Ligand SMILES: NC(=O)N[C@@H](CC(=O)O)C(=O)O
């Protein structure tokens with residue numbers, strides 16, 4: 466099947482927008498440019514002037530299956546991804562069971578193959594059952610297609626364990642992806658230790674809970690030569706350590722979430738579970754450091770940390786609700802409206818942070834509209850204002866602090882490997 470997309474608007478390498486056509490065949494992009502002379506095609510899709518972006522790549526998504534199907538399934542999570550314009554997502558292993566050996570990873574891959582609506586690359590854990598006691602067999606898991614290794618949800622407490630993990634990951638040719646949290650510094654905290662913990666009289670989480678472990682790990686990464694990637698960076702001290710580590714030539718990369726870029730502790734309006742996530746929303750100075758770090762390349766790209774929970778769990782206050790908010794269906798409009806429209810960055814920078822940048826860090830052949838690449842793309846309406854209505858999410862997790870926010874930049878149609886995987890029902894069909 467040969468499909469031609471016409472009347473799309475594409476970003477040029479200099480950041481300018483240009484009208485374009487694109488031809489895809491057998492799931493691959495064949496040609497992209499103005500007035501292509503490919504006349505014999507099976508279908509023509511009229512993009513009607515919408516912006517065409519490479520499909521977004523999100524290396525940090527909680528799909529909850531197996532074991533947490535009340536919160537999300539591979540099916541609902543990947544439907545949410547498609548609706549958000551994401552075409553490749555990486556599934557976090559804090560599930561039950563944890564993908565920590567050949568059998569559990571094979572079973573996860575089987576479920577993905579059966580029900581996923583976008584490409585899903587599964588992580589394997591660093592330690593068996595993510596309890597920090599015994600290293601997994603990284604060689605076997607890498608052979609079976611583990612994307613990388615992480616115990617996300619918990620930090621690796623033992624420096625010796627992290628050292629062994631980095632050695633093994635590095636010889637398996639994979640990254641160690643770290644949720645950094647020192648349990649001896651947690652003290653049952655539920656929000657940032659600072660203005661917000663005082664204002665709401667809640668136990669706080671110190672910034673050093675995160676930064677202490679990052680400092681330890683960059684030294685271990687230097688020693689082992691391992692690719693060390695840091696999840697959801699949230700503090701100014703973490704940004705400083707990463708900047709210095711990069712200057713020293715250590716192979717460290719980092720991600721930041723949309724919510725840590727757009728929100729800070731003063732935006733927490735009430736003691737409600739929708740504002741509770743790990744790491745927590747930090748201070749205004751931390752938020753500023755994250756924005757600066759992203760802009761100067763200290764932080765490599767954006768990842769959502771989509772963390773769905775049930776309504777029952779999240780309709781509680783900070784003390785009782787679980788940590789985490791959903792992100793896939795609001796990420797791009799949120800960042801387009803609050804970073805691009807407000808002049809912090811260009812559309813090209815934002816798109817790069819959500820496509821080629823994560824793909825390059827993990828050597829993935831996705832996130833580009835170049836001929837020969839898989840036909841993964843999303844068409845986006847950059848002009849219509851629309852409110853976030855959490856009840857309309859395809860994710861089972863409706864837990865968002867952004868409900869009611871008016872945003873621009875809504876994806877309208879998403880294609881993975883040349884297959885239409887989601888299209889906005891209220892929109893005039895872009896296909897003809
Ligand atoms: N981010 C969160 O607040 N929660 C995540 C775990 C994690 O990403 O650390 C979850 O699995 O719910």
Ligand SMILES: [Zn+2]
Nearest residue numbers: 617618644696
């Ligand atoms: Zn985490």
Ligand SMILES: [Zn+2]
Nearest residue numbers: 557617618770
């Ligand atoms: Zn996470």
